[in-house]
Amino acid sequence: MSSLRHSPIGDRLYQTLTTLCAISVLVLLLVLSARIFVAASPALQAFGWRFLTGAQWDAVHGVFGVAPAVYGTVISSALALALATPLALAVAIFSAEVAPAWLRSILEFALDLLAAIPSVIYGLWGLFVLVPLLRDRVMPVLTETLGLADTPLFAGPAYGPSMLAAALLLAIMILPYIAAVAREVLAAVPDAQREAALALGATRWEMLRHAVLPYARSGLVGAVILGLGRAFGETMAVTMVIGNRHEMSASLLAPGYTLASLIANEFAEASATLHHAALMAAGATLLLVTLLVNALARWLVWRVRRPGDA
Amino acid sequence: MAAASADRADVPPVTTARLAAEGLGAYYGPTRVVRDVTASFTPGRVTAIVGPSGCGKSTLLRCLNRLHETGRDARTTGRVWLDDVDVYAPDVSAVAVRRQVALVMQRPTPFPTLSIEQNVVAGLQAAHARPTADLRAVTEDALRRAALWSEVSHRLRARPGTLSEGQQQRLCIARALATSPRVLLLDEPTASLDPLSVQKIEELVYGLRDRVTVVMVTHNMQQAARVSDETAFLLHGELVEMAATTTLFTTPGDPRTEAYITGRFG
Amino acid sequence: MAVVVAATAFAVSPLAALGGHLVREGGAALHWSFFTALPAPVGEPGGGMANAVVGTLLLVSIASLMAIPVGVGAGLYAAEHRGRPLALAVRFVSEVLSGVPSIVIGILSWEFVVRPMGHFSALAGAVALAIIMLPLVARATEEMVLLVPSALFETALALGYGHARAVVRVVLRTALPGILTALLVAVARVAGETAPLLFTAFGNHFWSVSLREPVSALPLQIFTYAISPYDDWRALAWAGALVLVGLAVILGIAARVTMRHRHGRRVR
Structure with missing residues (x-):
C-alpha cells in the first residue's frame, strides 16, 4: 500500500521557516543592543561614569556629560506618571467594572484613538495650544496669584516651553496607554473573585477594594511601569515643548532636556566621531533603562494574566 | 430504528478495510492513558467503544489514525494494522494514514471561514491539489449520505455558522465521508446534541454499515446497543472485553463489564 | 464611584x-492641493505635501513587506509551541522590543544602513519602521492564533x-480577520x-520614490513645518496633522469593523 508513504517536505520547510522567524526576533534584540554599545564605546571609554554624572555637553571642546538630560528624563516622566496614574486607573476601573457595555465600547474607542494619535501631533498641539495656555494663563496664576514664585519649584521667568509643559503633555499621552493595560489586567481577574466577595455581602466598592484590586495589584503596577517606559522614550512631543536647554533646574517653569530630545536635536548635525559616540551612548542608556523597565513591567503583568492564559 | 439483531452479520460487507490494534499504548508525558490494547475491528461493521469518563476511549480512537501523536508530549507504542500495513511503521506517513482513516470530533468543528459546500470538499482538496472528481457531485453525495442534503441544498454557499449544532455535526460527518475513507472514527459525535439530532446521527451511522468500517466512542450504552454490531469495554486504559454488542450487554464475560453495564460505576 | x-x-x-x-486649524488649511502639490518655497502661497503622502506610503509599504512575513512566522511559532522556552522567549522579547523608544530604533537604523551607505535613504527609514512593526505583528499573530480552537486544527x-497546510489553510485563515485588524493598527502606528x-x-522637498534616496514622510514634514517660524507652514502642519489623524481614525474604525465582523460569525 504505497499510498501511505508520503513525504512531508512542505511541513519540514514550514517548521524551519517559522523557527527561523522566531529566532530572528531574539537575534534582532541582541544585535541591536550589542551594536549600540559598540557604537557608543568611544564615548564610554573617554568619559566612563562621568558620562552619566557630568553636566557639561560641549561639542566644540569634545566634552560630553548627560546628567541634565537624565535628570530631565526622570523628572518629566515621574511627574507625568504622578499626574496620569490616578486618572488612568480611574478610567480602567470605570471601563472594566462600572460602565454599561455601550459606554464601555465608546470609551475604549476614545482611548484607542488617544493612543493612536502620533507623537508629533501631540507636540504640535502642545506647542501651539498648551504652551501658550501655560505661559499666559496658568503660570501667572501659579507665580503671582498663588505667590509660589518664591519657592524653588516655580522660580524664574515663565517662557512657556518648560519641564511643566513636557510633563503635562506626557501625562496626557501615557494616560490612555496605562489605562488600556490596566483595563486588560482588571478584565483578567476571575469572576469567581468578584462573586465570592459579592456573596459575602460586599458592596460593589468593597468588592473592588478587597477582591479585585488586591488580586490585580502586581498587574496594575506593571501597567504603570509600562507607562513609565513609554514616557522615558517619548521623543517628538517632548522635544517640541520642553525648551531643549542642557541645564538642571529645580524650577518646573524652566526649560530642560531629555535623553530622547537630546538625540533628536543633535544627531543629524553631529559630525565629530566623539559627538556621535556620545549620542549613541545616550541612546544606549535609554535602551538599557527601557529594556529593564519593560522587562520588569511585563513580568508583573504576566503574573496576573498567567492563570487563564498560560 | 431496528434494535441490534444477530442477523446483521449474515450480510457480507462491501468494504474490506481491516483495522486492528496490537499491543497499543498511549502516553501523555509519563502518564499512560491506554495500556496494551489488542483488538480487531470487523470490516463494514460498527464497533462501539464504551467506558467511564477518563478511561482513555478518545485517546484510543485518536491512536487509530495517528492523531494522538500530534498532541503535546504525546507518544504511542505498539502497532495499528490497516489491512497488512502497520500505520506506525517508520516509512508510513501519518498524513496519508489520516486520509484513509477519518475522524470526527466530539463537538462540531466546521471550518468557519469556508462555505458549507467548501467545507464538504475541504478534506478532498487537502488530499489532492487538483481533485479530478466532480466536486459538485461529491458534495451532493456526501451530504445525502450524511442526511443533510435536503436541509442545506438551497444554501450551499452559506457559512456553517448559520446551521444548528446538530446540522454542523452532520456537516462534519459529510466532510469526512467526502474523502471516501476506508475507516470512519467517531468521537462521541452526539455528546453535545439535542435528542432529535442524536437520532438523525444514529440513523446515519447505522446506514454507513457495509460501506465503511466504523469505530465510535460513546459513553451512552443505549446508543451503543442501538447502533453497534460489536462493543469494546475500556476501563483505566485497558480493554476489558470486546464482543458482539448483544452478547456484551446480555451476558458479559467479565465481572467489571457487568458492574459497569448494570450501573454500579461510571 | 462619582470620583x-x-x-x-x-x-x-x-x-x-x-x-x-485639529479640525478647526487643519480644516481651514486643508485644500485639494495638499495632496497634489509639492511644498512651496518660503513666502510663496499654496503648496502641499504630495511628496510626503507618497513618501509615507512608500516607507510603510516597504516596512510592511519586511516585518509582516517574519512577524507572522514568529507569532505562529510562539502560538504553536506554547510553553517551550523559545516560544516564551519570542513572546517576552516581542513585548520588551515593542517598548524600546523609537528614537533608539532610529539611530540604530542609521548605524546599520545610513552609515555603510554613506547617505540618508528611504530604505533606512523603512528598516527602522519595520523593526518597530515586527514585535507588534508577532504578538498579534500569536494572540489571534491562540484564539482559534485547537479542535479546528486537529480536525484539519x-x-x-499536512501540518503546514492545516496551519495556513485552516488556523491562519480563521485567525485572519483578527490578524488583519492588528496589522491595520500596526500600520497606523508606524505611519x-x-x-x-x-x-x-x-x-526631501522633492518627489522621490527611490529606496536609495532620502524621502519625505507626513510626520516629518509636519514636524519641520511646526517648528518653522512661518505662518503658512504652520497652517500646513495642521493640515498634515488632520490628514494623519484622519488616517489613524479610518484605520481604527476599519479595525473595529473587522473585529466585529469576526465575532459576528464566530463558531464555537
Whole structure:
C-alpha cells in the first residue's frame, strides 16, 4: 500500500521557516543592543561614569556629560506618571467594572484613538495650544496669584516651553496607554473573585477594594511601569515643548532636556566621531533603562494574566 | 430504528478495510492513558467503544489514525494494522494514514471561514491539489449520505455558522465521508446534541454499515446497543472485553463489564 | 464611584480639546492641493505635501513587506509551541522590543544602513519602521492564533491535511480577520512615527520614490513645518496633522469593523 508513504517536505520547510522567524526576533534584540554599545564605546571609554554624572555637553571642546538630560528624563516622566496614574486607573476601573457595555465600547474607542494619535501631533498641539495656555494663563496664576514664585519649584521667568509643559503633555499621552493595560489586567481577574466577595455581602466598592484590586495589584503596577517606559522614550512631543536647554533646574517653569530630545536635536548635525559616540551612548542608556523597565513591567503583568492564559 | 439483531452479520460487507490494534499504548508525558490494547475491528461493521469518563476511549480512537501523536508530549507504542500495513511503521506517513482513516470530533468543528459546500470538499482538496472528481457531485453525495442534503441544498454557499449544532455535526460527518475513507472514527459525535439530532446521527451511522468500517466512542450504552454490531469495554486504559454488542450487554464475560453495564460505576 | 466617573470624563477631555483644534486649524488649511502639490518655497502661497503622502506610503509599504512575513512566522511559532522556552522567549522579547523608544530604533537604523551607505535613504527609514512593526505583528499573530480552537486544527489533521497546510489553510485563515485588524493598527502606528525617520528617511522637498534616496514622510514634514517660524507652514502642519489623524481614525474604525465582523460569525 504505497499510498501511505508520503513525504512531508512542505511541513519540514514550514517548521524551519517559522523557527527561523522566531529566532530572528531574539537575534534582532541582541544585535541591536550589542551594536549600540559598540557604537557608543568611544564615548564610554573617554568619559566612563562621568558620562552619566557630568553636566557639561560641549561639542566644540569634545566634552560630553548627560546628567541634565537624565535628570530631565526622570523628572518629566515621574511627574507625568504622578499626574496620569490616578486618572488612568480611574478610567480602567470605570471601563472594566462600572460602565454599561455601550459606554464601555465608546470609551475604549476614545482611548484607542488617544493612543493612536502620533507623537508629533501631540507636540504640535502642545506647542501651539498648551504652551501658550501655560505661559499666559496658568503660570501667572501659579507665580503671582498663588505667590509660589518664591519657592524653588516655580522660580524664574515663565517662557512657556518648560519641564511643566513636557510633563503635562506626557501625562496626557501615557494616560490612555496605562489605562488600556490596566483595563486588560482588571478584565483578567476571575469572576469567581468578584462573586465570592459579592456573596459575602460586599458592596460593589468593597468588592473592588478587597477582591479585585488586591488580586490585580502586581498587574496594575506593571501597567504603570509600562507607562513609565513609554514616557522615558517619548521623543517628538517632548522635544517640541520642553525648551531643549542642557541645564538642571529645580524650577518646573524652566526649560530642560531629555535623553530622547537630546538625540533628536543633535544627531543629524553631529559630525565629530566623539559627538556621535556620545549620542549613541545616550541612546544606549535609554535602551538599557527601557529594556529593564519593560522587562520588569511585563513580568508583573504576566503574573496576573498567567492563570487563564498560560 | 431496528434494535441490534444477530442477523446483521449474515450480510457480507462491501468494504474490506481491516483495522486492528496490537499491543497499543498511549502516553501523555509519563502518564499512560491506554495500556496494551489488542483488538480487531470487523470490516463494514460498527464497533462501539464504551467506558467511564477518563478511561482513555478518545485517546484510543485518536491512536487509530495517528492523531494522538500530534498532541503535546504525546507518544504511542505498539502497532495499528490497516489491512497488512502497520500505520506506525517508520516509512508510513501519518498524513496519508489520516486520509484513509477519518475522524470526527466530539463537538462540531466546521471550518468557519469556508462555505458549507467548501467545507464538504475541504478534506478532498487537502488530499489532492487538483481533485479530478466532480466536486459538485461529491458534495451532493456526501451530504445525502450524511442526511443533510435536503436541509442545506438551497444554501450551499452559506457559512456553517448559520446551521444548528446538530446540522454542523452532520456537516462534519459529510466532510469526512467526502474523502471516501476506508475507516470512519467517531468521537462521541452526539455528546453535545439535542435528542432529535442524536437520532438523525444514529440513523446515519447505522446506514454507513457495509460501506465503511466504523469505530465510535460513546459513553451512552443505549446508543451503543442501538447502533453497534460489536462493543469494546475500556476501563483505566485497558480493554476489558470486546464482543458482539448483544452478547456484551446480555451476558458479559467479565465481572467489571457487568458492574459497569448494570450501573454500579461510571 | 462619582470620583471615578468624573476622572474618566476629565481623562478623555484632551481628545475633545485636541480634536476640536485639529479640525478647526487643519480644516481651514486643508485644500485639494495638499495632496497634489509639492511644498512651496518660503513666502510663496499654496503648496502641499504630495511628496510626503507618497513618501509615507512608500516607507510603510516597504516596512510592511519586511516585518509582516517574519512577524507572522514568529507569532505562529510562539502560538504553536506554547510553553517551550523559545516560544516564551519570542513572546517576552516581542513585548520588551515593542517598548524600546523609537528614537533608539532610529539611530540604530542609521548605524546599520545610513552609515555603510554613506547617505540618508528611504530604505533606512523603512528598516527602522519595520523593526518597530515586527514585535507588534508577532504578538498579534500569536494572540489571534491562540484564539482559534485547537479542535479546528486537529480536525484539519484528521482530514488528512499536512501540518503546514492545516496551519495556513485552516488556523491562519480563521485567525485572519483578527490578524488583519492588528496589522491595520500596526500600520497606523508606524505611519505616524517621526523620531525614527529623523536620521534615516531624513525628508526631501522633492518627489522621490527611490529606496536609495532620502524621502519625505507626513510626520516629518509636519514636524519641520511646526517648528518653522512661518505662518503658512504652520497652517500646513495642521493640515498634515488632520490628514494623519484622519488616517489613524479610518484605520481604527476599519479595525473595529473587522473585529466585529469576526465575532459576528464566530463558531464555537
